[in-house]
Amino acid sequence: MCFRVYATTYQTMENENKSIHEFDFSLICAYFSSVERQGPGSPEATLKALSFVDNLTDRSLIADIGCGTGGQTMVLAQHAPGRITGLDLFPGFIDLFNANAAKLNLQERVHGVVGSMDALPFHKKELDLIWSEGAIYNIGFQLGINLWRNYLKKGGYLVVSENCWFTDERPDEIHNFWMGIYPEIDTIANKIAQLQTAGYTLVACFVLPEECWTKHFYMPLKVVQEKFLKKYRGNKTAEEFIAWERHEEALYHKYKAYYGYTFFIAKKAEL
Numbered sequence: 001m002c003f004r005v006y007a008t009t010y011q012t013m014e015n016e017n018k019s020i021h022e023f024d025f026s027l028i029c030a031y032f033s034s035v036e037r038q039g040p041g042s043p044e045a046t047l048k049a050l051s052f053v054d055n056l057t058d059r060s061l062i063a064d065i066g067c068g069t070g071g072q073t074m075v076l077a078q079h080a081p082g083r084i085t086g087l088d089l090f091p092g093f094i095d096l097f098n099a100n101a102a103k104l105n106l107q108e109r110v111h112g113v114v115g116s117m118d119a120l121p122f123h124k125k126e127l128d129l130i131w132s133e134g135a136i137y138n139i140g141f142q143l144g145i146n147l148w149r150n151y152l153k154k155g156g157y158l159v160v161s162e163n164c165w166f167t168d169e170r171p172d173e174i175h176n177f178w179m180g181i182y183p184e185i186d187t188i189a190n191k192i193a194q195l196q197t198a199g200y201t202l203v204a205c206f207v208l209p210e211e212c213w214t215k216h217f218y219m220p221l222k223v224v225q226e227k228f229l230k231k232y233r234g235n236k237t238a239e240e241f242i243a244w245e246r247h248e249e250a251l252y253h254k255y256k257a258y259y260g261y262t263f264f265i266a267k268k269a270e271l
Helices: 025-032 043-050 071-079 091-103 141-149 172-181 188-197 214-231 236-255
Strands: 009-011 017-019 061-065 083-088 110-114 127-133 152-165 200-207 259-268
Touching: 025 091, 025 214, 025 236, 043 071, 043 152, 043 200, 043 259, 061 071, 071 083, 071 091, 071 110, 071 127, 083 091, 091 110, 141 152, 141 188, 152 188, 152 200, 172 236, 188 200, 188 259, 214 236
Parallel strands: 061 083, 061 127, 083 110, 127 152
Antiparallel strands: 009 017, 152 259, 200 259
């Protein structure tokens, strides 16, 4: 799972728009490499989503797109058969991914590679399952589901989590925040319609519980933030980055009734 909003643009606390190209990737990767998950989620949520996927065998080919360091991938590998390829843009994440697989003695069927999610290193109609937790936003939900469909076998599954609005209307502060960093954020109903238009049949969907944000994501980052600020004391970029992280967390606690991640489990439709 890639880090979230930094694939497009972010705003400093002074409301200055900055492109990701102006940000220090090495600092961001160092920060997110220190935690098991690079975005909201949990082993329980991963397994719940997996429970809707049928017919996997030892010969199944699975891809985890935007895998990060592999927190969710290792859960998949321990509860599902088949060979899993994790793909992420950042070599540091993939190094940790492969080390984590080796620690769990999964290296024979779990392997991470560096690559881009808009140019997958797979053959058309090769994959039985495409998994992506909190990462499809990097290329946009509609582009991702349409592009990735080409790589699924007949009857293959797509399982993605995506940040969604829970209500048709919401306060301006949170609306403007998310529209500024991810204009494709939309309601769950509209995301389902996009999946159907792209040639999928919805199998299930469910909202990630609050603890996926708090217990499994924000809480582990608090210790990391303190260590990070000490290590990069006086580094304006690092300080702005942590200020942004804390601002985003504060907005979640204030407006969590209006948005959150939703898992979508869909099957390539027979056309």
